[in-house]
Amino acid sequence: MGYTLPLPALIAVGLAGIALLLLLIIRFKVQSFYAIILTSIVVGVAAGLPLTTIAATDTEPERLGVVQAIIAGVGGTLGSVAVLVALGSMLGKIIEISGGAESLAGKFTSWLGPKRVAVALTAAAAILAIPVFFDAGFIILVPIIYAFAKAAGVNPIKFGLPVAGIMLAVHVAVPPHPGIVGGAAVLGADVGWITILSLLISIPLAVAAYFLGKWFNLREFAMIPAAKEMFDAFGTEDGPRNGTLADGEKAPSAWTILGIIVLPLALIMVGTTIAPMFPAGSTWNGVLAMVGQPIFALVVAIAAAMFALGVRRGWSAAKLGEVMESALPAAAVIILVTGAGGGFGRILTETGIGGAVAETLADAGIPVLLAAFLMSLIMRAAQGSATVAITTTAGLLLPTVQAMGSDSVHLALVALAIGYGALGLSHVNDSGFWIVTRYLGLSVKDGLRVWTPMTTVLGLLGFGFVAALYALIPAG
Numbered sequence: 001m002g003y004t005l006p007l008p009a010l011i012a013v014g015l016a017g018i019a020l021l022l023l024l025i026i027r028f029k030v031q032s033f034y035a036i037i038l039t040s041i042v043v044g045v046a047a048g049l050p051l052t053t054i055a056a057t058d059t060e061p062e063r064l065g066v067v068q069a070i071i072a073g074v075g076g077t078l079g080s081v082a083v084l085v086a087l088g089s090m091l092g093k094i095i096e097i098s099g100g101a102e103s104l105a106g107k108f109t110s111w112l113g114p115k116r117v118a119v120a121l122t123a124a125a126a127i128l129a130i131p132v133f134f135d136a137g138f139i140i141l142v143p144i145i146y147a148f149a150k151a152a153g154v155n156p157i158k159f160g161l162p163v164a165g166i167m168l169a170v171h172v173a174v175p176p177h178p179g180i181v182g183g184a185a186v187l188g189a190d191v192g193w194i195t196i197l198s199l200l201i202s203i204p205l206a207v208a209a210y211f212l213g214k215w216f217n218l219r220e221f222a223m224i225p226a227a228k229e230m231f232d233a234f235g236t237e238d239g240p241r242n243g244t245l246a247d248g249e250k251a252p253s254a255w256t257i258l259g260i261i262v263l264p265l266a267l268i269m270v271g272t273t274i275a276p277m278f279p280a281g282s283t284w285n286g287v288l289a290m291v292g293q294p295i296f297a298l299v300v301a302i303a304a305a306m307f308a309l310g311v312r313r314g315w316s317a318a319k320l321g322e323v324m325e326s327a328l329p330a331a332a333v334i335i336l337v338t339g340a341g342g343g344f345g346r347i348l349t350e351t352g353i354g355g356a357v358a359e360t361l362a363d364a365g366i367p368v369l370l371a372a373f374l375m376s377l378i379m380r381a382a383q384g385s386a387t388v389a390i391t392t393t394a395g396l397l398l399p400t401v402q403a404m405g406s407d408s409v410h411l412a413l414v415a416l417a418i419g420y421g422a423l424g425l426s427h428v429n430d431s432g433f434w435i436v437t438r439y440l441g442l443s444v445k446d447g448l449r450v451w452t453p454m455t456t457v458l459g460l461l462g463f464g465f466v467a468a469l470y471a472l473i474p475a476g
Helices: 007-028 034-044 066-098 100-110 115-128 134-152 157-172 180-186 191-216 225-233 252-275 283-293 293-312 315-324 327-351 353-364 370-385 386-404 408-421 431-442 444-472
Strands: none
Touching: 007 034, 007 353, 007 370, 007 386, 034 066, 034 100, 034 327, 066 134, 066 180, 066 225, 066 252, 066 283, 066 293, 066 315, 066 327, 100 115, 100 134, 100 252, 100 293, 115 134, 115 157, 115 191, 115 252, 134 157, 134 225, 134 431, 157 180, 157 191, 157 386, 157 408, 157 444, 180 327, 180 386, 180 408, 180 431, 191 293, 191 408, 225 327, 252 283, 252 293, 252 327, 283 293, 293 315, 315 327, 315 353, 327 353, 370 386, 370 408, 370 444, 386 408, 408 444, 431 444
16 A cells, blocks of 8 residues: 555554544543544645545546545444434333333332342343433342342442443443444454344353442442442432323333334344345345345334333423434434544544554564454543544554455454453543442442453453454354
């Protein structure tokens, strides 16, 4: 590849660009979307991209200008990400407002018994985390964690820590969550295979979260005063309540919630595993492939949720519309940040910085899977956002991944290695760190002793499972 600058200079520009991005977000608190776009412009200009697009000639291909490259990257990423994240947010919001979390937790507890409340809540949280984003999902479960903790006479961290751990593990790896969907869009990875493989890995990670929670809870933690006051007030007349159900409204059955969550996953698996069994171009191949598209699967699931959780339980059309629309403002911010990450990735590709990184990795002998995990882990620790870490790492590794020519399964595993890198080292620059520590009553010091190591161990375990599957599954 012909670079605009010498290889060392390109690497230096890339590192300086990432340092600028981190400085803007961490030190100057610049909004992530604006910070990524600004950094993309600076890196593009510094690396020698033309200021405007240069048309192709008989001897030279077209060269995108800085702004045009950013637009192309944002547009390419948002083509699938925007719809998936918006639909996923709507589905999660319907389940949230319906009171489905309480039903799931109650059902799992009745199955496993009162002595296994932590197991039941961890299992319910793993399922609820599939359609509901981490921050919202954990806050939804806090009243349930508090209720079981008060009944058992224990500190809420006993039940809350494994719940938070598995919910974050699902958030970074399982579609339709924005980071992994955005990373897949940048790399061109198959979302269906990512879904199947991430769900498979999430099972042992849920078990690990439970036992890690038990291990970290061998010592007692004093609750910070504000959280203790909130916990002590819970269940009293003036105490906090879930607040999602109207007076007299009952929560849906756990089976209904389970069915709605499993429905899109089952459709995606049909399209990924069964459709290829029929000849390409045949009617069945086409039908099953369309049914298995994540967007189609989520549309079907939302329709089922609208009927089973809304119309059937007496919600008016106006209320149903308000619930669904209320999911979009938060989703819009996530969508824009993800798209900006795609734009930054396109700049890294057009300037040759991604190719320079690829050559450096090849010369150093670092396997791409390990590089994917470590780069994402470092980005996550540096700036806090899992979404930014995943999309930026995917952009840096895109030329390497393209040169590998991996089949769809192994490409999905590379995307998951990036996802699990973004799981580790959650600390004070991560909003999730503050949500978990605030509601469970951990001081900052205790949070760094407990939550940060827990997310890092889960990330390492997730990467270990990815590496094992990468080695065991034959290349296609």
